[in-house]
């Protein structure tokens with residue numbers, strides 16, 4: 108096979124690997140940020156939860172103050188009871204005291220309810236904190252794994268880049284320039300197979316004469332439609348006879 112064609116095939120193989128690794132490297136921060144979002148959501152939930160607990164505490168304090176005010180009112184009303192002159196005034200004062208006592212009892216019931224809510228909130232808060240700890244640990248583990256993986260595949264990419272340098276030093280510079288241009292224009296594929304007379308990249312057929320020359324492999328040829336470099340791939344008939352022979 109033509110030496111340049113062989114180098115072009117190897118160059119495409121090295122570039123395929125480099126591109127594969129680069130797209131992996133790019134996908135990693137995205138994966139991590141998805142996990143980071145789950146953690147942030149859990150923390151957000153905890154913050155909202157803290158706010159509702161604070162609100163409940165404030166409500167409880169307000170009710171406490173209300174109870175104090177009402178109790179003071181009851182004490183005052185009881186003193187007044189000794190000073191009233193008529194039955195009517197006496198009954199009115201008693202009714203006022205009863206009303207205030209009922210309010211105090213209602214307020215105390217409310218307070219109890221709030222305290223119960225705060226108690227169950229405490230256990231729920233514990234669960235949320237546990238969840239966040241778990242998520243944090245998972246995220247840290249995942250990040251460590253991804254970091255190690257990233258380091259590993261970057262080292263692999265380095266090996267392929269060294270191979271690429273080695274190949275490009277040997278390759279005819281004009282062909283290298285042409286290769287680079289096709290790579291840019293044709294979706295990172297500059298070298299492709301020709302099988303049964305069809306280009307395996309653009310799927311168009313070439314003239315039998317060109318197919319024959321590609322098969323001989325003694326010179327570099329390009330697809331007349333997509334301009335990619337062509338190398339011969341065994342035809343179906345050839346593969347079948349190879350299988351029979353093998």
Ligand SMILES: [Zn+2]
Pocket residue numbers: 306307308309310311330331332333334335
């Ligand atoms: Zn083509």
